[in-house]
Amino acid sequence: MPDQKQIPEYNFKKIEKKWREKWEVDKLYQPSLDKAQKPFYNLMMFPYPSAEGLHVGNMYAFTGADVYGRFKKMQGYDVFEPIGLDGFGIHSENYAMKIGEHIKNVSKRSEENFYRQLHQMGNMHDWSRTVETYKPEYYKWTQWLFLQLFNKGLAYQKEAKVNWCPSCKTVLSDEQVIQGQCERCDSQVEKKELKQWFFKITDYAERLLKNLDWIDWSEDVKTNQRNWIGKSEGATIKFPISNNQHSTKSKEDVLILHGWEDTANLGFIPETKKHLEKLGHRVLAFEAPNADAPVFEEWFEFIEAKIKENKLKDFSIIGHSMGGHLALKLAEKYQLKKLVLMAPVGFSSSAKYFGQFQGEISPEGLEVFKKFQDRKLDVQKVKSNASSIQFVLGEKDPWITAEIRNFYRKNFSESDFQVLKNKGHLSEDEGVKKVPELEALFGTALEVFTTRPDTLFGATYMVLAPEHKLIEQHKKEIENWAEVEKYVKQAKRKSEQERKEEEKEKTGIEIKGLKAINPVNQEKIPIWIADYVLAGYGTGAIMAVPAHDKRDWEFAKKYSLEITKVVKEIVEKSKSIKEECFSGKGAVINSEFLNGLKTDEAKQKIIEWLEGKKLGKKAIDYKLRDWCVSRQRYWGPPIPIIYCEKCGQREGLQGAKPISVPEKDLPVELPEMEDFLPEGKGKGPLAKNEEFVNTICPDCGAPAKRETDVSDPFVDSAWYFLRYPSTDFDNEAINKERSKKWLPVDSYIGGREHTVLHLLYSRFITMVLNDLKYIEFEEPYKRFFGHGLITKDGAKMSKSKGNVINPDEMLEKYGADTVRLYLRFLGDFSQGGDWQDNGADGMARFVNKLWYTFFELSGVGKGVKKTQMVDKTIKVIGEDIEKLSFNTAVARYMEFVNWVRENAADFNQEQVQKIKETLAITIAPMAPHIAEEFWFSLKKKKSIFAEKWSTYNKDNIQEDQFELVIQINGKVRDRIEVSRDIAEEEAQKISQETEKIKKHLEGQTVRKIIYIREKLINIVV
RNA sequence: GCCUGGGUGGUGGAAUCGGUAUACACGAGGGACUUAAAAUCCCUUGAGAUUUAUCUCGUGCGGGUUCAAGUCCCGCCCCAGGCACCA
DSSP states (O other): OOOGGGSOOOOHHHHHHHHHHHHHHHTTTOOOTTTOSSEEEEEEOOOOOOTTOOOHHHHHHHHHHHHHHHHHHHTTOEEEOOOEEOOOSHHHHHHHHHHTOOHHHHHHHHHHHHHHHHHHTTOOOOTTSOEETTSHHHHHHHHHHHHHHHHTTOEEEEEEEEEEETTTTEEEOGGGEETTEETTTOOBOEEEEEEEEEEOGGGGHHHHHHGGGTSEEOHHHHHHHHHHHOOEEEEEEEEEEEETTSOOOOOOEEEEEOOTTOOTTSTHHHHHHHHHHHTTOEEEEOOOSOTTSOOHHHHHHHHHHHHHHTTOOSOEEEEETHHHHHHHHHHHHHTOSEEEEESOOOOOOOHHHHHTTBTTBOHHHHHHHHHHHOOOOOHHHHHHHOSEEEEEEETTOSSSOHHHHHHHHHHSOGGGEEEETTOOSOOGGGTOOOOHHHHHHHSOEEEEEESOGGGGGGOOEEEEOTTOHHHHHTGGGOTTHHHHHHHHHHHHHHHHSOTTTSOSOOOEEEEEEEEEEOTTTOOEEEEEEETTSOTTSTTSEEEEOTTTOHHHHHHHHHTTOOOOOOEEOSSOOSSOTTTOOOOSOOEEOSOGGGTTOBHHHHHHHHHHHHHHTTSEEEEEEOSOOOEEOEESSSSSOBOOEEEEHHHHHHTTOSSOEEEEOOGGGOOOOOOOOSOOOOOSSSSOGGGGOHHHHEEEOTTTOOEEEEOOOEEOHHHHHTTHHHHGGGTTOSSOSSOHHHHHHHOSBSEEEEEGGGTTHHHHHHHHHHHHHHHTTSSSOSOSBSEEEEEOEEEETTEEOOTTTTOOOOHHHHHHHHOHHHHHHHHHHSSOTTTEEEEOHHHHHHHHHHHHHHHHHHHHOOOBSOOOSOOHHHHHHHHHHHHHHHTTOHHHHHHHHHHHHHHHHHTGGGOBHHHHHHHHHHHHHHHTTTSHHHHHHHHHHTTOSSOGGGSOOOOOOHHHHSOSEEEEEEEETTEEEEEEEEETTOOHHHHHHHHTSSHHHHHHHTTOOOOEEEEETTTEEEEEO
């Protein structure tokens, strides 16, 4: 052994500083984004800077991700490992308010502090490409992103009941409300009616869900997302309503339009009018001018005048033949909700179509017809506005040719059609006076969503959410209105206040005077109001099947409502349905034509039946809601919208028209404001800044006002990873070539708490940008890994408990390498771990020991025979790091060091060289500074991270001997060293001949011997 | 209540396919070095018997499958995180 004094002391402060500076100067961690041969994008969730600086949890996550990045770099990849700050948002702003300082100053300080700390951890970040969400050069593109969504119709405003945090004085998305409390400040969240900006994430629900089937993420994260999206398949079913006066008072306005050569006084029109009026609707049927030779424009103007005159709003149209055509055009313009098209003639202008009528009508007539028909229709627009479009066609209608039929079928769904047998054009000459199907469409019905249509026969009552429209609509028919009103008011208040304190006991009240009719058996069943039914899900009303739904069962028990069993368990239970509810699958009973079917079959059959009768249809519902992105705060990117009154007026809108800020005018800079505090009146602080608010309309130049809300910080973080590779482009958000080379992200490591919100939002934004052709992939992260949390002595770290580990102190005391190693060693990366101070001390001792072991190796021995340990170590540590199983990788390394120490005196020169290289390489990802120090002590020229991870010799790993375990009846009785290629018979033989085994086998008969190659042998006696 | 993890020595935690349970550490005990202490090094360390060769019991609890179960199946209990009257 060399003289101890010659070995330099382990001075981590000096070493770590030295290498960090050298790496920086050499730009070791700045891959060429354009020329890289093997790009690898190693991403970690950027932190949001808080006042306290980095948390040890941040350090745990970042250094863990860095181990992987460094490993990949040593495997020859061009690793890009960027970092930035998620600095916009309520969190930072609240802190600034608390200490009474301006957010801008606080942010500047936080940035310096964070970046200093991040440097000290020894990560291989590319510091030339940081992203800070609060800098104009970044949020310019966040605003651009908003406009992309706005222009595609995916960002819209609506008046909505939103979650309002009275303490943060802003709205929160559903996702940010945790058990009725604000995610950031824990105050009780209230409901407030405000106009807000939303992103239409629900349009992407199915895709967000479907892609989960193939993306390579851990199952638990995927399950979380699936649950959040919450898809349910079932049906909507309409239950007609009847009352004691036999007439309903719903106030629908219905317009009936007749066709060519027709009048409002003939055919089905008078009958239908009479019938609908009886149902309480206001029905208008006009005589259109020149019915014999109609001109489209003339009719259209005439009807528009009538609409204005009669102040029609949200009306429905029944249109016959050419009137059907007119109805569709009106629907396009007035965004109508309900349409009934009786034998409408189509929107075809092809010569072929008209050719069919040659000879049937006069040439003049054909001209009239042609002119009337020749129009374009935006089918998508009509469909997206309408909630119900019904076609009623005669089976033998000569005017509805195959071509028209195909046009309809192509654009509308099968369930929108009713075909009447043996009927023609449904006109007067056929004597069509009554169309019973119309009654169903305009009678008052209560629509429900259910996932169990198979239990329809068991629906014994209905329940409405307290907010349901029907309650107010039927006010006059409700006999116990006073009671009902009281309950509704109470329930609404309750949802705003302490719901938590409420018992889970269900409450409700019956609506007297109204009944629902179960469409399968015509039974009249009571209607209740109860707050266990939510207004926001499904249709806000349910059919209650107490026998087979737990909630309904509890409610029925409490209020003694009827319980009808319609599903029989496969294994019959001893308890009756009165004692216990059954919500599983089984065989259908008490259900007429469904009897005997399995529940799944019954679902199919009843849906078909309902669709045939127009009483319901297959439906899918999601729990996912649209993403509310506006915030009434200061510290965020202003939403780049300008409101112009003049443009609004010109286009006949109700108020100002929202117009996007032209791209050349971005960013809309956040103005300097001394007073950035929110006032809490539903408007953001920017509204106080006249200079900011007042602007001119980019379209018409008239005076206009800016939007004063800023966007949710989750928008900032939903796309930051797309920006990193393009930070040097100031003329585009995402450079195509760069993103093609570097994206999607190869490895994304972050906290489990973000498995729903952030990941879902960034997936959504990625899909949108993919649809807009800015990027060529629709899933942002190839691999996501959620790491666990660090606790302190088994408890969550928190300031109030005083058990917070300060990374600065740890780095000062132990150095980055030791802390990095200890954090890796704590436990499984996905599970987190428990920080124990003496554990960190232990790691410091180990690093010190490693230091001396390395430098004391002299190589004056004769050489060690078995060096498998070297190859094995390279192999298993590599495999462990690839699996992100860092704790075992460190353990393996310790074993290796122990082995080196045991044999230290015996290694020869050649072996020492190999061992020293291995010691440096296998620890390098985890403890980069000490590894680099080791490496250069071996007279190397290039950094260890520019070198390849060692390869191991496969043949050298296998030992030629192994320990054969001998069991008797599964109990270990002996172990012997045998040759690796021992034959089974041989093994059987010698295993029975050892002293111990002989003793155990005395007086026993061997019944069976099981041999597991290279492992064990089990003798059964 | 539902979903997802998890329950292994005094502690943090290991253990591909069912195949030697407790790797690697921490802590504790004993010893060496030292005037002494620290540091370092060596030994012991799941529990209980014991003739110190060895035996029995042991992975939250109760059953089962198997030559063999921490691992698979059935039924429970507990802890952590998420969701929570979503029809």
